[in-house]
Amino acid sequence: xxxxxxxLGIRHPVLQGGMAWVAEHRLAAAVSNGGGLGVIAGGSADxxxxxxxxxxxxxxxDKPFGVNVMLLSPFADDLMQLVIDEKVSAxxxxxxxxxxxxxALKAAGIIVMPVVASVAYAKRMERGGADAVIAEGSEAGGHxxxxxxxxxxxxxxxxVSIPVIAAGGIADGRGAVAAFMLGAKxxxxxxRFLVAKEAVVAQEYKDRVIAAxxxxxxxxxxxxxxxxxxxxxxxxxxxxxxxxxxMSIEEFEEMxxxxxxxxxxxxxxxxxxxxAGQSAALVTKEQSAADIIEDIVGGMRAVYASLxxxxxx
Amino acid sequence: xxxxxxxLGIRHPVLQGGMAWVAEHRLAAAVSNGGGLGVIAGGSADxxxxxxxxxxxxxxxDKPFGVNVMLLSPFADDLMQLVIDEKVSAxxxxxxxxxxxxxALKAAGIIVMPVVASVAYAKRMERGGADAVIAEGSEAGGHxxxxxxxxxxxxxxxxVSIPVIAAGGIADGRGAVAAFMLGAKxxxxxxRFLVAKEAVVAQEYKDRVIAAxxxxxxxxxxxxxxxxxxxxxxxxxxxxxxxxxxMSIEEFEEMxxxxxxxxxxxxxxxxxxxxAGQSAALVTKEQSAADIIEDIVGGMRAVYASLxxxxxx
Numbered sequence: 001x002x003x004x005x006x007x008l009g010i011r012h013p014v015l016q017g018g019m020a021w022v023a024e025h026r027l028a029a030a031v032s033n034g035g036g037l038g039v040i041a042g043g044s045a046d047x048x049x050x051x052x053x054x055x056x057x058x059x060x061x062d063k064p065f066g067v068n069v070m071l072l073s074p075f076a077d078d079l080m081q082l083v084i085d086e087k088v089s090a091x092x093x094x095x096x097x098x099x100x101x102x103x104a105l106k107a108a109g110i111i112v113m114p115v116v117a118s119v120a121y122a123k124r125m126e127r128g129g130a131d132a133v134i135a136e137g138s139e140a141g142g143h144x145x146x147x148x149x150x151x152x153x154x155x156x157x158x159x160v161s162i163p164v165i166a167a168g169g170i171a172d173g174r175g176a177v178a179a180f181m182l183g184a185k186x187x188x189x190x191x192r193f194l195v196a197k198e199a200v201v202a203q204e205y206k207d208r209v210i211a212a213x214x215x216x217x218x219x220x221x222x223x224x225x226x227x228x229x230x231x232x233x234x235x236x237x238x239x240x241x242x243x244x245x246x247m248s249i250e251e252f253e254e255m256x257x258x259x260x261x262x263x264x265x266x267x268x269x270x271x272x273x274x275x276a277g278q279s280a281a282l283v284t285k286e287q288s289a290a291d292i293i294e295d296i297v298g299g300m301r302a303v304y305a306s307l308x309x310x311x312x313x
Numbered sequence: 314x315x316x317x318x319x320x321l322g323i324r325h326p327v328l329q330g331g332m333a334w335v336a337e338h339r340l341a342a343a344v345s346n347g348g349g350l351g352v353i354a355g356g357s358a359d360x361x362x363x364x365x366x367x368x369x370x371x372x373x374x375d376k377p378f379g380v381n382v383m384l385l386s387p388f389a390d391d392l393m394q395l396v397i398d399e400k401v402s403a404x405x406x407x408x409x410x411x412x413x414x415x416x417a418l419k420a421a422g423i424i425v426m427p428v429v430a431s432v433a434y435a436k437r438m439e440r441g442g443a444d445a446v447i448a449e450g451s452e453a454g455g456h457x458x459x460x461x462x463x464x465x466x467x468x469x470x471x472x473v474s475i476p477v478i479a480a481g482g483i484a485d486g487r488g489a490v491a492a493f494m495l496g497a498k499x500x501x502x503x504x505r506f507l508v509a510k511e512a513v514v515a516q517e518y519k520d521r522v523i524a525a526x527x528x529x530x531x532x533x534x535x536x537x538x539x540x541x542x543x544x545x546x547x548x549x550x551x552x553x554x555x556x557x558x559x560m561s562i563e564e565f566e567e568m569x570x571x572x573x574x575x576x577x578x579x580x581x582x583x584x585x586x587x588x589a590g591q592s593a594a595l596v597t598k599e600q601s602a603a604d605i606i607e608d609i610v611g612g613m614r615a616v617y618a619s620l621x622x623x624x625x626x
Contacts, residue, residue, distance in 0.1 A: 119527045119594075139461040147527050148452040148461040150482040150491065151591040155527050169463040178463065178491035181616050214432045214460050214468050222535070223557070244536065278464040281432075303494050 003163040004186035007111060007131060008090060009064050011035035012297050014176070015113075015134070015165060016289075017190025018068020018092050019142070019275070020044070021264040022201055025053045027289060029060035030198035034290030035297075038065040039092055047078040054086050064089035066111075071096025084108040092134060092188075095143065097121075099128045106131075115167065115188075117145025117152070119159045126160040133160060134188050137168030141191055141277035144168075144219070144229050150182065157183030171279035173299015180300075189296065191277040196289040202267025205274055208233070212280035221256075224249045228256070231274035235259060316476040317499035320424060320444060321403060322377050324348035325610050327489070328426075328447070328478060329602075330503025331381020331405050332455070332588070333357070334577040335514055338366045340602060342373035343511035347603030348610075351378040352405055360391040367399050377402035379424075384409025397421040405447060405501075408456060410434075412441045419444075428480065430458025430465070432472045439473040446473060447501050450481030454504050454590035457481075457532070457542050462492065470496030484592035486612015493613075502609065504590040509602040515580025518587055521546070525593035534569075537562045541569070544587035548572060 004013045014036035016023065020043035028038030038061070040053045050067065057065055067088050069079045072095045080101045083091055090111040091098075098114050105112050106129055115134045116122040122133045135156040137149025145152075149168040157164050166179035167188035176187045193199060195206045208216075208231050219227045220239045230236060239247075239255055256273060263272025287295070317326045327349035329336065333356035341351030351374070353366045363380065370378055380401050382392045385408045393414045396404055403424040404411075411427050418425050419442055428447045429435040435446045448469040450462025458465075462481040470477050479492035480501035489500045506512060508519045521529075521544050532540045533552045543549055552560075552568055569586060576585025600608070 137461065137463065139464050146530070147591055147594075148450065148463065148482055150450065150462045150488060151452050151594060152527065154485070154487050155594055169461055172467070174467050174495050175463060178494040181491040181494055182487050214465065217459065278460055281460075281464060281468055 002185050004132065004165060007163065008037050010037050012293055013165075013186035014293055014296055015039065015066075015092075015186060015188040016193045017140075017167065017188050018042075018066075018070075018094065019190055019194060020070065021260050022194055022199055023068065024200060025057035025060065027193060027196055027199045028065045029057045030196065030289035031193065031293065032057075032061045032063035032065045034288075034293040036289075036293050037090065038063075038289075039068050039090075040065065041068045042070055042073060042075070042079045044070065044073045044075070046075045047082045050079055051082055051086065054082075054088060066090035066092055066113075068092045068094060069098070070094050071098060080105065083110060097124070099124070102129045113165065116156065117147065119152075119155050122156045122160050122164075126162050130162060132163040132165055132186075134165040134167050135184070136188070137166075139169035139229075139278040140167055141229050141280075142275045144227055149179065153179060153182040153184050169277055169279045171282040171296075173296050173301070173303050175279070175282070176296055177300050177303040187296075189292075191279045192283050192292055192296075193289060194276065195283055195286045196292055197286055198289050201264050204267035204269040205263045205272065206286055208269050208274050209276050209280045209283055210285060212276065212283070214278070214281045217276070217278045217280065221252050223247070224252055228273075229275070229277060231276050231280060233272075233274055234270040235273065315498050317445065317478060320476065321350050323350050325606055326478075326499035327606055327609055328352065328379075328405075328499060328501040329506045330453075330480065330501050331355075331379075331383075331407065332503055332507060333383065334573050335507055335512055336381065337513060338370035338373065340506060340509055340512045341378045342370045343509065343602035344506065344606065345370075345374045345376035345378045347601075347606040349602075349606050350403065351376075351602075352403075353378065353380045355380055355382045355386060355388070355392045357383065357386045357388070359388045360395045363392055364395055364399065367395075367401060379403035379405055379426075381405045381407060382411070383407050384411060393418065396423060410437070411443075412437070415442045426478065429469065430460065432465075432468050435469045435473050435477075439475050443475060445476040445478055445498075447478045447480050448497070449501070450479075452482035452542075452591040453480055454507075454542050454593075455588045457540055463495065466492060466495040466497050482590055482592045484595040486609050486614070486616050488592070488595070489609055490613050490616040500609075502605075504592045505596050505605055505609075506602060507589065508596055508599045509605055510599055511602050514577050517580035517582040518576045518585065519599055521582050521587050522589050522593045522596055523598060525589065525596070527591070527594045530589070530591045530593065534565050536560070537565055541586075542588070542590060544589050544593060546585075546587055547583040548586065
């Protein structure tokens with residue numbers, strides 16, 4: 001038990017990333033049943049859809065799980081009310097400032113854990129009443145910040161006194177223990193859960209993640225100020241070549257529109273947006289969510305057990 | 314003792330980065346006297362200059378030290394012959410493939426440790442006979458690759474059987490232990506040694522490193538295929554604004570030409586190239602090289618001593 005497992009009432013300090021389209025009720029329930037914290041991604045869905053997801057998850061697990069609210073969603077207000085009405089255990093947030101919701105969420109006993117990519121933002125979240133922050137490094141998939149996990153985590157740990165969960169680039173026990181050494185009390189894992197058996201993701205997308213090596217990760221849209229990390233494919237080749245010429249933010253957004261759905265649902269590995277972190281290179285097979293958690297936790301035990309090399313005592 | 318300290322005959326598995334202009338004989342000797350491996354940067358200097366550096370370092374220390382050979386230097390051939398003639402303990406290399414030199418260096422008993430930024434390159438270096446590789450993540454200062462330390466190190470560890478030294482983003486004991494957890498046997502530290510008392514670096518440059526926070530790091534020249542990480546200043550503002558319009562690689566190189574010297578020697582913090590890694594945000598004061606090493610090593614001991622939180626045994 002540590003601060004995070006106690007806070008969340010879970011067995012292992014492993015959270016599942018709130019990946020839009022990917023993180024629906026089956027994956028979330030499987031992660032929670034495996035001893036971690038499963039998270040349903042609100043994405044751009046409306047409250048009715050997410051209510052259905054929450055209730056279906058409850059049919060599959062009696063363990064705590066969370067909902068990720070993407071604050072740019074037009075339904076963010078509705079989703080926050082929904083998680084209060086449904087008494088969901090925890091909320092993680094992305095793409096914005098959840099400050100105005102925190103008081104009501106806390107009053108309803110919901111644990112609030114915003115994803116942050118900078119020290120200033122982490123401090124603001126602590127002041128606003130967040131229970132923990134998820135410090136996400138730039139090796140993560142999807143929308144990213146600039147600072148890597150190795151540098152962001154210790155800085156956030158130094159800056160706040162609430163527990164810090166590390167995210168970005170963590171796919172096995174080595175990464176998880178490294179994050180703990182940097183001062184984190186938990187880890188959030190995205191990419192590896194993307195290929196979980198229970199993740200309803202087209203096999204073509206999972207296959208690309210499994211096959212990916214270190215040079216397959218690429219960042220698009222840096223010029224927009226909102227960079228997105230995905231795996232290289234025909235789509236990124238076209239986007240990056242247009243970025244080199246001249247491209248407006250509108251054109252960029254139009255090229256990306258609907259492409260995550262195309263990847264997850266239709267399995268278009270060429271022109272779908274294959275969101276994945278750099279840790280895709282460390283992900284080598286599809287496994288059940290429970291096996292993934294056991295593997296990460298077992299890897300942590302193995303790393304700890306192998307200590308003694310240096311300054312061990 | 315571990316593979317790296319044994320290999321190099323040093324006390325602590327801490328190597329100093331071969332920072333051009335910064336890493337001259339005083340810094341290298343101070344790091345070696347402190348128990349790490351000091352490294353003299355060859356940069357673009359000729360053999361006569363570097364010979365002088367080696368001999369002056371030997372007046373200050375009887376401990377092993379290394380020379381970093383930047384392979385794009387017009388004097389690379391001469392420097393490789395020089396380190397053989399001078400029987401320098403170790404060579405680190407950057408900006409190219411040292412393959413053709415390895416046999417002669419090894420024959421002379423010199424330890425060869427190329428800096429690598431990808432898995433394929435690490436494997437090639439192992440096949441070529443390198444004694445170890447320095448896997449440098451994209452949070453490092455100066456010329457960088459794409460993969461972060463958190464992701465590059467375990468992948469390189471999995472791919473080669475020679476020891477791996479982690480570089481990029483490591484400035485304290487937490488980062489060093491995290492690197493060990495990822496499978497590294499040593500760490501290379503650059504930015505923190507840049508502000509060592511023995512580093513002959515203009516105070517204005519050191520002050521910017523010490524003051525830097527997480528949002529002060531920026532990457533220029535991504536469009537050239539050879540990105541460079543520095544601290545934000547007037548120079549980077551101008552370069553980044555020109556990059557947004559249209560800029561040729563020649564214009565970019567001209568804007569940067571001489572700017573590292575301007576920072577290190579002249580102390581022009583506005584228009585000098587303030588090369589530094591993201592770990593600048595973790596660097597808070599000027600100290601002697603020996604104190605920096607003691608602090609990193611003491612930090613490692615403290616991190617190990619605090620274990621027990623999770624899966625500790």
